[in-house]
Amino acid sequence: METTKKRVARRQRHMRLRKRISGTATKPRLSVYRSNAHIYAQLIDDTDGHTLVAASSLEDGLTKGDDGKTGVARQVGARLAERATQAGITTCVFDRGGNRYAGRVAALAEGAREAGLDF
DSSP, rough: HHHHHHHHHHHHHHHHOOOOOOSSSSEEEEEEOOOSSSSEEEEEEEEEEEEEEEETTTTTTTTOOTTHHHHHHHHHHHHHHHHEEEEEHHHEEEEOOTTTTTTTHHHHHHHHHTOOOOO
């Protein structure tokens, strides 16, 4: 019962955020989804409804190390930023997906910023 309430509350926060945030082809939306075990990020062009670039913690080559899931989130952000620069994308709008900007979500954002993505 408590899990359902949390899920519904996160979804409502995300919908409130999505009223104000929208991505275009030149400045896509960096959408973050965080599950208990993994983290997923994608750059989305909302005008066409297409995902331009994506990265997740399920990909090969990501190691936990000493930082655990937070370190993996930083690596996912860096990998997403590298793919974005290869696709010619330098700026984006950050969509935290209804989650707090802390922990793994913040680490993903920091990793993307360090790798050259501006938002």
